Amino acid sequence: EDQVTQSPEALRLQEGESSSLNCSYTVSGLRGLFWYRQDPGKGPEFLFTLYSAGEEKEKERLKATLTKKESFLHITAPKPEDSATYLCAVNQAGTALIFGKGTTLSVSS
Amino acid sequence: EAQVTQNPRYLITVTGKKLTVTCSQNMNHEYMSWYRQDPGLGLRQIYYSMNVEVTDKGDVPEGYKVSRKEKRNFPLILESPSPNQTSLYFCASSVPGTGDTEAFFGQGTRLTVV
DSSP states (O other), rough: OEEEEESSSEEEETTTOOOOEEEEESSEEEEEEEEEEEEEOOOOOOOEEOOTTTOEEEEEEEEEEEEEEEEEHHHHHGGGOOOOOOOEEEEETTEEEOOOOOEEEEEEO | OOOOEEEEEEEEEEETEEEEEEEEEEEOOSEEEEEEEEEEEEEEEEEEEEETTEEEEEEOOOTTEEEOOSSOOOOOOEESOGGGGGGEEEEEEEETTTTTEEEEEEEEEEEEEO
16 A cells, blocks of 8 residues: 555646645655655655645746645646656655656647 | 755666665765655655764665665665655755754655566
């Protein structure tokens, strides 16, 4: 059973069309939830860390939020350069990071 | 420039021929780790190291070895590669105090074992 589930698997948006990516998790003893961005042919790039329900972080057009069961990555007025795969990961006490399979975002102009 | 450097970027090898993928970071990070990324499975940790001479198994360590003799280097060794080790491999080093969470990743090594 997947402990970290991301949806949708793929998302196509028009430039300026805001939307949200979802990351739901079932781990207990959550010690943090993390968002990474991965461009084709490159390693993941760290975006955000969230530690407690209600916490929010922002960076340019991205805003990450956290509840007790899931996290959302909101993308406001996206641009083509926001196209990438967005990875969610959780840190459970005593274990390595557990990654989701990612959401591939395509933004067309 | 802060970076994690992996070599080679691409490698095709035959079953059973020992190989080493090198990883070096220039940020003086203590924590380093290796991941593999497979379609439909996501990123999975192979081994990690909390400091020089301290290494431990991740989620999928079978068939791999690592060493950490210097702080900046963390090579991944496949003693007898098999086709199921065909994958995209990433080395990462992490900001102190964050475990393996706020990590800098290398560019990746695409390994094919035939």
